[in-house]
Amino acid sequence: MPDPTPIIAVKDICKTFEIPGRPPVHALRHVSNHVDKGEVLVVIGPSGSGKSTFLRALNGLQPIDSGSIVIDGVELTDAKTDHNKLRQGVGMVFQHFNLFQHKTALENITMPQMVVLKRTKAEAGEIGNRLLARVGIADKGDSYPSELSGGQQQRVAIARSLAMTPKVMLFDEATSALDPETVGGVLELMKDLAAEGTTMVVVTHEMGFAREAGDRVTFMDDGAIVEEGTPEAIFDNPQHERTQLFLSQII
Protein backbone atom coordinates (compact mmCIF):
# COMPACT_ATOMS: atom_id res chain seq x y z
CA MET A 1 0.00 0.00 0.00
CA PRO A 2 1.32 3.44 -0.86
CA ASP A 3 2.30 5.58 2.07
CA PRO A 4 0.25 8.79 1.80
CA THR A 5 3.14 11.26 2.05
CA PRO A 6 3.58 12.83 -1.34
CA ILE A 7 7.10 12.51 -2.76
CA ILE A 8 6.06 14.64 -5.69
CA ALA A 9 3.50 17.43 -5.43
CA VAL A 10 2.76 19.29 -8.65
CA LYS A 11 0.58 22.37 -8.51
CA ASP A 12 -0.84 24.30 -11.39
CA ILE A 13 2.11 24.01 -13.78
CA CYS A 14 2.02 25.57 -17.25
CA LYS A 15 4.36 25.33 -20.18
CA THR A 16 3.94 26.93 -23.58
CA PHE A 17 6.38 26.30 -26.42
CA GLU A 18 6.79 29.38 -28.60
CA ILE A 19 7.89 28.41 -32.08
CA PRO A 20 8.53 31.40 -34.36
CA GLY A 21 6.10 31.52 -37.25
CA ARG A 22 3.74 28.97 -35.75
CA PRO A 23 0.95 29.13 -33.21
CA PRO A 24 2.21 28.53 -29.65
CA VAL A 25 1.87 24.99 -28.29
CA HIS A 26 0.32 24.76 -24.85
CA ALA A 27 2.04 21.58 -23.66
CA LEU A 28 0.90 21.92 -20.06
CA ARG A 29 -2.19 23.87 -18.97
CA HIS A 30 -2.53 24.20 -15.21
CA VAL A 31 -1.60 20.62 -14.41
CA SER A 32 -1.71 19.49 -10.78
CA ASN A 33 -0.89 16.02 -9.50
CA HIS A 34 0.90 14.22 -6.74
CA VAL A 35 2.75 10.97 -6.25
CA ASP A 36 2.83 9.27 -2.86
CA LYS A 37 5.68 7.23 -1.53
CA GLY A 38 5.58 3.73 -3.03
CA GLU A 39 2.90 4.71 -5.51
CA VAL A 40 2.96 3.87 -9.20
CA LEU A 41 1.37 6.66 -11.22
CA VAL A 42 0.74 5.81 -14.86
CA VAL A 43 0.25 8.67 -17.30
CA ILE A 44 -1.52 7.85 -20.56
CA GLY A 45 -2.80 9.93 -23.44
CA PRO A 46 -2.44 10.52 -27.17
CA SER A 47 0.89 11.75 -28.54
CA GLY A 48 1.26 15.47 -28.14
CA SER A 49 -0.93 15.44 -25.05
CA GLY A 50 1.88 16.81 -22.85
CA LYS A 51 2.62 13.65 -20.88
CA SER A 52 6.33 13.56 -21.74
CA THR A 53 6.64 17.29 -21.03
CA PHE A 54 4.99 16.65 -17.67
CA LEU A 55 7.45 13.86 -16.88
CA ARG A 56 10.48 15.88 -17.99
CA ALA A 57 9.32 18.79 -15.85
CA LEU A 58 9.51 16.55 -12.77
CA ASN A 59 13.31 16.42 -12.82
CA GLY A 60 13.83 19.87 -14.22
CA LEU A 61 14.93 18.70 -17.68
CA GLN A 62 12.00 20.75 -18.96
CA PRO A 63 11.76 24.18 -17.35
CA ILE A 64 8.17 25.32 -16.76
CA ASP A 65 6.60 28.75 -17.13
CA SER A 66 4.59 28.83 -13.90
CA GLY A 67 3.36 26.64 -11.08
CA SER A 68 5.09 24.67 -8.38
CA ILE A 69 6.79 21.28 -8.24
CA VAL A 70 7.86 19.98 -4.84
CA ILE A 71 10.05 16.86 -4.78
CA ASP A 72 10.46 15.33 -1.32
CA GLY A 73 9.94 18.72 0.30
CA VAL A 74 12.19 20.68 -2.08
CA GLU A 75 10.68 23.30 -4.39
CA LEU A 76 12.11 22.68 -7.84
CA THR A 77 11.20 26.09 -9.26
CA ASP A 78 13.00 27.89 -6.43
CA ALA A 79 16.08 29.62 -7.87
CA LYS A 80 18.08 28.52 -4.82
CA THR A 81 17.38 24.83 -5.39
CA ASP A 82 20.37 22.76 -6.45
CA HIS A 83 18.98 21.03 -9.52
CA ASN A 84 21.88 18.61 -9.77
CA LYS A 85 21.31 17.40 -6.22
CA LEU A 86 17.60 17.12 -6.92
CA ARG A 87 18.08 15.11 -10.12
CA GLN A 88 20.23 12.64 -8.24
CA GLY A 89 17.11 11.64 -6.33
CA VAL A 90 14.94 11.35 -9.43
CA GLY A 91 15.92 8.53 -11.78
CA MET A 92 14.90 8.79 -15.42
CA VAL A 93 14.60 6.09 -18.06
CA PHE A 94 14.29 7.32 -21.63
CA GLN A 95 12.50 6.00 -24.69
CA HIS A 96 15.81 5.76 -26.56
CA PHE A 97 17.83 4.48 -23.55
CA ASN A 98 20.50 7.18 -23.99
CA LEU A 99 23.29 4.93 -22.77
CA PHE A 100 26.71 6.56 -22.92
CA GLN A 101 27.94 5.16 -26.21
CA HIS A 102 31.65 5.36 -25.35
CA LYS A 103 31.28 3.33 -22.14
CA THR A 104 30.60 -0.36 -21.49
CA ALA A 105 27.39 -1.46 -19.81
CA LEU A 106 29.13 -1.66 -16.43
CA GLU A 107 30.87 1.70 -16.92
CA ASN A 108 27.52 3.27 -17.76
CA ILE A 109 26.40 2.29 -14.28
CA THR A 110 29.62 3.02 -12.39
CA MET A 111 30.61 6.35 -13.98
CA PRO A 112 27.71 8.47 -12.61
CA GLN A 113 28.20 6.90 -9.16
CA MET A 114 31.87 7.85 -9.18
CA VAL A 115 31.32 11.34 -10.61
CA VAL A 116 28.21 12.34 -8.66
CA LEU A 117 28.27 10.26 -5.47
CA LYS A 118 32.11 10.08 -5.30
CA ARG A 119 32.02 6.35 -4.75
CA THR A 120 35.28 4.48 -5.35
CA LYS A 121 35.67 2.38 -8.45
CA ALA A 122 35.47 -0.80 -6.37
CA GLU A 123 32.28 0.26 -4.57
CA ALA A 124 30.64 1.45 -7.77
CA GLY A 125 31.69 -1.73 -9.56
CA GLU A 126 30.23 -3.93 -6.87
CA ILE A 127 26.92 -2.06 -6.96
CA GLY A 128 27.03 -2.08 -10.76
CA ASN A 129 27.55 -5.82 -11.02
CA ARG A 130 24.82 -6.49 -8.48
CA LEU A 131 22.40 -4.29 -10.43
CA LEU A 132 23.32 -5.90 -13.75
CA ALA A 133 22.41 -9.24 -12.19
CA ARG A 134 19.26 -7.66 -10.78
CA VAL A 135 18.09 -6.56 -14.24
CA GLY A 136 18.96 -9.96 -15.68
CA ILE A 137 22.11 -9.30 -17.74
CA ALA A 138 24.93 -10.16 -15.35
CA ASP A 139 27.11 -11.37 -18.23
CA LYS A 140 26.89 -8.18 -20.32
CA GLY A 141 28.98 -5.83 -18.19
CA ASP A 142 31.82 -5.61 -20.70
CA SER A 143 29.61 -5.07 -23.75
CA TYR A 144 29.27 -1.69 -25.38
CA PRO A 145 25.76 -0.33 -25.97
CA SER A 146 26.12 -0.91 -29.73
CA GLU A 147 26.59 -4.62 -29.03
CA LEU A 148 23.39 -4.94 -26.99
CA SER A 149 19.78 -5.39 -28.08
CA GLY A 150 17.29 -2.63 -27.30
CA GLY A 151 15.87 -4.60 -24.40
CA GLN A 152 19.32 -5.18 -22.93
CA GLN A 153 20.20 -1.51 -23.35
CA GLN A 154 17.05 -0.47 -21.52
CA ARG A 155 17.91 -2.84 -18.68
CA VAL A 156 21.32 -1.20 -18.38
CA ALA A 157 19.63 2.22 -18.38
CA ILE A 158 17.32 1.11 -15.56
CA ALA A 159 20.30 -0.22 -13.60
CA ARG A 160 22.15 3.06 -14.19
CA SER A 161 19.25 4.96 -12.62
CA LEU A 162 18.83 2.53 -9.74
CA ALA A 163 22.52 2.85 -8.86
CA MET A 164 21.87 6.41 -7.73
CA THR A 165 19.26 5.07 -5.22
CA PRO A 166 16.60 7.49 -6.40
CA LYS A 167 13.49 8.31 -4.41
CA VAL A 168 11.41 8.24 -7.60
CA MET A 169 11.87 6.60 -10.98
CA LEU A 170 10.48 8.28 -14.08
CA PHE A 171 9.85 6.16 -17.18
CA ASP A 172 9.35 8.04 -20.46
CA GLU A 173 7.80 5.54 -22.86
CA ALA A 174 10.51 3.11 -21.85
CA THR A 175 9.28 0.30 -24.11
CA SER A 176 8.13 2.28 -27.16
CA ALA A 177 11.39 1.88 -29.06
CA LEU A 178 11.85 -1.82 -28.33
CA ASP A 179 11.38 -4.80 -30.58
CA PRO A 180 8.14 -6.58 -29.74
CA GLU A 181 9.93 -9.64 -28.36
CA THR A 182 11.93 -7.63 -25.83
CA VAL A 183 9.06 -5.46 -24.58
CA GLY A 184 7.69 -8.15 -22.26
CA GLY A 185 10.93 -8.65 -20.36
CA VAL A 186 11.42 -4.94 -19.68
CA LEU A 187 7.79 -4.59 -18.57
CA GLU A 188 8.27 -7.53 -16.21
CA LEU A 189 11.29 -5.80 -14.72
CA MET A 190 9.28 -2.61 -14.25
CA LYS A 191 6.48 -4.60 -12.58
CA ASP A 192 9.01 -6.15 -10.21
CA LEU A 193 10.29 -2.70 -9.29
CA ALA A 194 6.72 -1.57 -8.67
CA ALA A 195 6.00 -4.63 -6.53
CA GLU A 196 9.11 -3.89 -4.44
CA GLY A 197 7.62 -0.55 -3.50
CA THR A 198 9.59 1.71 -5.87
CA THR A 199 7.87 5.05 -6.36
CA MET A 200 7.32 5.37 -10.09
CA VAL A 201 5.82 7.73 -12.63
CA VAL A 202 5.34 5.86 -15.89
CA VAL A 203 4.39 7.40 -19.22
CA THR A 204 3.37 4.50 -21.42
CA HIS A 205 1.18 3.12 -24.14
CA GLU A 206 1.18 -0.31 -22.51
CA MET A 207 -2.32 -0.52 -21.10
CA GLY A 208 -1.71 -4.03 -19.75
CA PHE A 209 1.11 -2.67 -17.62
CA ALA A 210 -0.99 0.30 -16.50
CA ARG A 211 -3.81 -1.97 -15.38
CA GLU A 212 -1.58 -4.49 -13.65
CA ALA A 213 1.13 -2.37 -12.02
CA GLY A 214 -0.47 1.06 -11.75
CA ASP A 215 -1.94 2.33 -8.50
CA ARG A 216 -3.46 5.31 -10.24
CA VAL A 217 -3.90 6.25 -13.89
CA THR A 218 -3.95 9.80 -15.21
CA PHE A 219 -5.30 10.49 -18.67
CA MET A 220 -3.93 13.62 -20.34
CA ASP A 221 -5.08 15.32 -23.50
CA ASP A 222 -4.16 18.66 -25.03
CA GLY A 223 -1.88 19.63 -22.16
CA ALA A 224 -4.39 19.02 -19.38
CA ILE A 225 -5.43 16.19 -17.09
CA VAL A 226 -8.81 15.03 -18.32
CA GLU A 227 -9.51 12.22 -15.94
CA GLU A 228 -7.79 10.17 -13.30
CA GLY A 229 -8.54 7.28 -11.00
CA THR A 230 -7.74 3.66 -10.27
CA PRO A 231 -6.86 1.52 -13.29
CA GLU A 232 -10.21 -0.23 -12.98
CA ALA A 233 -12.12 3.05 -12.96
CA ILE A 234 -10.25 4.44 -15.97
CA PHE A 235 -10.21 1.32 -18.11
CA ASP A 236 -13.56 -0.26 -17.23
CA ASN A 237 -15.66 2.78 -16.64
CA PRO A 238 -14.14 5.94 -18.18
CA GLN A 239 -16.31 8.96 -17.47
CA HIS A 240 -15.03 11.45 -19.98
CA GLU A 241 -15.79 11.26 -23.67
CA ARG A 242 -12.18 11.89 -24.68
CA THR A 243 -10.95 9.11 -22.40
CA GLN A 244 -13.48 6.74 -23.94
CA LEU A 245 -12.44 7.72 -27.44
CA PHE A 246 -8.72 7.31 -26.69
CA LEU A 247 -9.18 3.92 -25.04
CA SER A 248 -11.40 2.67 -27.84
CA GLN A 249 -8.70 3.58 -30.35
CA ILE A 250 -5.80 1.85 -28.69
CA ILE A 251 -7.26 -1.27 -27.10
Added chain:
Amino acid sequence: MLEVIVSTMPFLLEGLWVTFEISMITIFFGSLIGVLVGMLRTLNYAVINVPLGAYIHALRGTPFLIHLYFVYFMLPATGISWLQLEAFPAAVIALSLYTSTYVAEIVRGAIQAVPRGQGEAARSTGMTALQSMWYVVLPQALKLMIPPMGGVYVIIIKGTSIVSVIGIAELVRAGEHATQRHPRELMLIYGMTALMYFAYCYPVLRLARWAETKYGGVRLPS
Protein backbone atom coordinates in the same frame (compact mmCIF):
# COMPACT_ATOMS: atom_id res chain seq x y z
CA MET B 1 73.56 17.93 -58.65
CA LEU B 2 74.73 16.20 -55.51
CA GLU B 3 76.85 19.21 -54.72
CA VAL B 4 73.78 21.48 -54.98
CA ILE B 5 71.83 19.21 -52.69
CA VAL B 6 74.60 19.14 -50.11
CA SER B 7 75.16 22.90 -50.21
CA THR B 8 71.48 23.93 -50.04
CA MET B 9 70.33 21.30 -47.57
CA PRO B 10 71.39 23.18 -44.42
CA PHE B 11 69.49 26.31 -45.53
CA LEU B 12 66.39 24.34 -46.37
CA LEU B 13 66.52 22.51 -43.05
CA GLU B 14 66.76 25.85 -41.27
CA GLY B 15 63.70 26.97 -43.19
CA LEU B 16 61.91 23.75 -42.31
CA TRP B 17 62.68 24.38 -38.64
CA VAL B 18 61.12 27.87 -38.84
CA THR B 19 58.09 26.40 -40.59
CA PHE B 20 57.89 23.79 -37.84
CA GLU B 21 58.11 26.42 -35.09
CA ILE B 22 55.49 28.72 -36.58
CA SER B 23 53.07 25.92 -37.34
CA MET B 24 53.41 24.26 -33.93
CA ILE B 25 52.93 27.50 -31.99
CA THR B 26 50.04 28.41 -34.26
CA ILE B 27 48.37 25.01 -33.94
CA PHE B 28 48.74 25.17 -30.16
CA PHE B 29 47.26 28.63 -29.66
CA GLY B 30 44.81 28.33 -32.53
CA SER B 31 43.43 25.10 -31.04
CA LEU B 32 43.28 26.55 -27.54
CA ILE B 33 41.31 29.60 -28.66
CA GLY B 34 39.26 27.53 -31.10
CA VAL B 35 38.20 24.91 -28.55
CA LEU B 36 37.18 27.66 -26.14
CA VAL B 37 35.24 29.60 -28.78
CA GLY B 38 33.62 26.43 -30.13
CA MET B 39 32.48 25.30 -26.69
CA LEU B 40 31.17 28.75 -25.80
CA ARG B 41 29.17 28.77 -29.03
CA THR B 42 27.35 25.57 -28.02
CA LEU B 43 25.96 27.30 -24.91
CA ASN B 44 23.62 29.22 -27.20
CA TYR B 45 23.63 32.51 -25.33
CA ALA B 46 23.01 35.29 -27.84
CA VAL B 47 25.30 37.66 -25.91
CA ILE B 48 28.20 35.28 -26.51
CA ASN B 49 27.11 33.80 -29.79
CA VAL B 50 26.61 36.94 -31.86
CA PRO B 51 30.09 38.46 -31.34
CA LEU B 52 31.82 35.08 -31.63
CA GLY B 53 29.84 34.29 -34.77
CA ALA B 54 30.88 37.65 -36.22
CA TYR B 55 34.53 36.92 -35.36
CA ILE B 56 34.41 33.51 -37.04
CA HIS B 57 32.64 34.68 -40.17
CA ALA B 58 34.78 37.80 -40.56
CA LEU B 59 38.01 35.78 -40.47
CA ARG B 60 36.77 32.86 -42.54
CA GLY B 61 35.32 35.16 -45.16
CA THR B 62 38.55 37.09 -45.79
CA PRO B 63 41.96 35.96 -47.05
CA PHE B 64 44.68 35.19 -44.55
CA LEU B 65 47.09 37.48 -46.40
CA ILE B 66 44.89 40.44 -45.46
CA HIS B 67 44.94 39.39 -41.79
CA LEU B 68 48.70 39.21 -41.95
CA TYR B 69 48.94 42.70 -43.48
CA PHE B 70 46.47 43.95 -40.91
CA VAL B 71 48.50 42.72 -37.96
CA TYR B 72 51.94 43.54 -39.41
CA PHE B 73 51.36 46.78 -41.32
CA MET B 74 48.09 48.34 -40.22
CA LEU B 75 48.25 47.86 -36.43
CA PRO B 76 51.65 49.59 -36.17
CA ALA B 77 50.20 52.46 -38.20
CA THR B 78 47.94 53.24 -35.24
CA GLY B 79 51.04 54.48 -33.44
CA ILE B 80 50.23 52.48 -30.29
CA SER B 81 53.55 51.20 -29.02
CA TRP B 82 52.57 47.66 -27.97
CA LEU B 83 51.05 47.05 -31.41
CA GLN B 84 54.45 47.48 -33.08
CA LEU B 85 55.04 43.79 -33.71
CA GLU B 86 58.06 42.00 -35.10
CA ALA B 87 57.43 39.79 -38.11
CA PHE B 88 57.49 36.50 -36.20
CA PRO B 89 54.95 37.36 -33.48
CA ALA B 90 52.77 39.12 -36.05
CA ALA B 91 52.74 35.98 -38.19
CA VAL B 92 51.96 33.73 -35.23
CA ILE B 93 49.15 35.97 -33.98
CA ALA B 94 47.50 36.31 -37.38
CA LEU B 95 47.79 32.60 -38.13
CA SER B 96 46.57 31.56 -34.67
CA LEU B 97 43.43 33.67 -34.96
CA TYR B 98 42.80 32.33 -38.45
CA THR B 99 43.29 28.73 -37.26
CA SER B 100 41.03 29.25 -34.25
CA THR B 101 38.02 30.02 -36.46
CA TYR B 102 38.31 26.68 -38.25
CA VAL B 103 38.93 24.75 -35.03
CA ALA B 104 35.97 26.51 -33.37
CA GLU B 105 33.57 25.41 -36.08
CA ILE B 106 34.85 21.82 -35.94
CA VAL B 107 34.47 21.73 -32.15
CA ARG B 108 31.01 23.28 -32.23
CA GLY B 109 29.84 20.94 -34.98
CA ALA B 110 31.18 17.86 -33.20
CA ILE B 111 29.62 18.78 -29.85
CA GLN B 112 26.28 19.45 -31.50
CA ALA B 113 26.48 16.17 -33.40
CA VAL B 114 26.48 14.20 -30.13
CA PRO B 115 22.82 13.26 -29.62
CA ARG B 116 20.99 15.51 -27.15
CA GLY B 117 19.86 12.50 -25.13
CA GLN B 118 23.45 11.81 -24.04
CA GLY B 119 23.65 15.08 -22.14
CA GLU B 120 20.12 14.68 -20.82
CA ALA B 121 20.89 11.21 -19.47
CA ALA B 122 24.02 12.56 -17.80
CA ARG B 123 22.14 15.46 -16.25
CA SER B 124 19.37 13.18 -15.04
CA THR B 125 21.85 11.19 -12.94
CA GLY B 126 22.73 14.41 -11.17
CA MET B 127 25.84 15.44 -13.11
CA THR B 128 26.44 19.17 -13.46
CA ALA B 129 26.52 20.75 -16.92
CA LEU B 130 30.32 20.75 -16.78
CA GLN B 131 30.57 17.11 -15.67
CA SER B 132 28.17 16.11 -18.41
CA MET B 133 30.29 17.97 -20.96
CA TRP B 134 33.58 16.53 -19.66
CA TYR B 135 32.64 12.91 -19.04
CA VAL B 136 29.92 12.26 -21.59
CA VAL B 137 29.68 14.77 -24.45
CA LEU B 138 33.31 15.74 -25.11
CA PRO B 139 34.72 12.18 -25.28
CA GLN B 140 32.13 11.37 -27.91
CA ALA B 141 32.64 14.67 -29.74
CA LEU B 142 36.41 14.15 -29.75
CA LYS B 143 36.27 11.22 -32.11
CA LEU B 144 34.22 13.30 -34.53
CA MET B 145 36.78 16.10 -34.34
CA ILE B 146 39.93 14.10 -35.10
CA PRO B 147 39.63 13.65 -38.89
CA PRO B 148 38.72 17.28 -39.75
CA MET B 149 41.25 18.56 -37.21
CA GLY B 150 44.05 16.62 -38.94
CA GLY B 151 42.97 18.21 -42.21
CA VAL B 152 43.02 21.74 -40.79
CA TYR B 153 46.45 21.24 -39.21
CA VAL B 154 47.95 20.19 -42.53
CA ILE B 155 46.36 23.16 -44.29
CA ILE B 156 47.86 25.45 -41.62
CA ILE B 157 51.32 23.88 -41.97
CA LYS B 158 51.27 24.46 -45.70
CA GLY B 159 49.65 27.88 -45.19
CA THR B 160 52.64 29.09 -43.18
CA SER B 161 54.42 29.55 -46.52
CA ILE B 162 52.45 32.79 -46.94
CA VAL B 163 54.28 34.44 -44.05
CA SER B 164 57.38 34.57 -46.28
CA VAL B 165 55.86 37.79 -47.69
CA ILE B 166 56.72 39.65 -44.49
CA GLY B 167 60.28 38.41 -44.63
CA ILE B 168 60.21 35.35 -42.41
CA ALA B 169 62.79 32.82 -43.57
CA GLU B 170 60.58 29.77 -43.49
CA LEU B 171 60.89 26.86 -45.88
CA VAL B 172 59.54 28.45 -49.07
CA ARG B 173 61.60 31.58 -48.46
CA ALA B 174 64.70 29.43 -47.87
CA GLY B 175 63.99 27.66 -51.16
CA GLU B 176 63.77 30.98 -52.99
CA HIS B 177 67.12 32.06 -51.62
CA ALA B 178 68.64 28.80 -52.75
CA THR B 179 67.29 29.26 -56.28
CA GLN B 180 68.93 32.65 -56.45
CA ARG B 181 72.26 30.99 -55.76
CA HIS B 182 71.59 28.11 -58.17
CA PRO B 183 69.25 29.58 -60.82
CA ARG B 184 69.58 26.50 -63.03
CA GLU B 185 68.38 24.10 -60.37
CA LEU B 186 64.85 25.46 -59.87
CA MET B 187 63.26 22.05 -60.35
CA LEU B 188 65.60 20.32 -57.94
CA ILE B 189 65.37 22.93 -55.19
CA TYR B 190 61.60 23.31 -55.30
CA GLY B 191 61.32 19.55 -55.49
CA MET B 192 63.37 19.25 -52.30
CA THR B 193 61.23 21.95 -50.67
CA ALA B 194 58.02 20.11 -51.58
CA LEU B 195 59.44 16.84 -50.27
CA MET B 196 60.23 18.47 -46.96
CA TYR B 197 56.64 19.74 -46.62
CA PHE B 198 55.46 16.26 -47.44
CA ALA B 199 57.81 14.70 -44.89
CA TYR B 200 56.26 16.98 -42.26
CA CYS B 201 52.59 16.80 -43.29
CA TYR B 202 52.31 13.10 -44.04
CA PRO B 203 53.11 11.93 -40.48
CA VAL B 204 50.56 14.45 -39.17
CA LEU B 205 47.89 12.90 -41.38
CA ARG B 206 48.98 9.39 -40.36
CA LEU B 207 48.84 10.43 -36.72
CA ALA B 208 45.28 11.73 -37.18
CA ARG B 209 44.35 8.48 -38.88
CA TRP B 210 45.89 6.46 -36.05
CA ALA B 211 44.14 8.55 -33.40
CA GLU B 212 40.90 8.10 -35.26
CA THR B 213 41.10 4.32 -35.19
CA LYS B 214 42.35 4.29 -31.60
CA TYR B 215 39.88 6.72 -30.06
CA GLY B 216 37.17 7.10 -32.62
CA GLY B 217 37.03 3.82 -34.46
CA VAL B 218 33.68 2.15 -34.78
CA ARG B 219 33.55 -0.53 -32.14
CA LEU B 220 32.85 -3.76 -33.90
CA PRO B 221 30.89 -6.36 -32.00
CA SER B 222 33.41 -8.79 -30.46
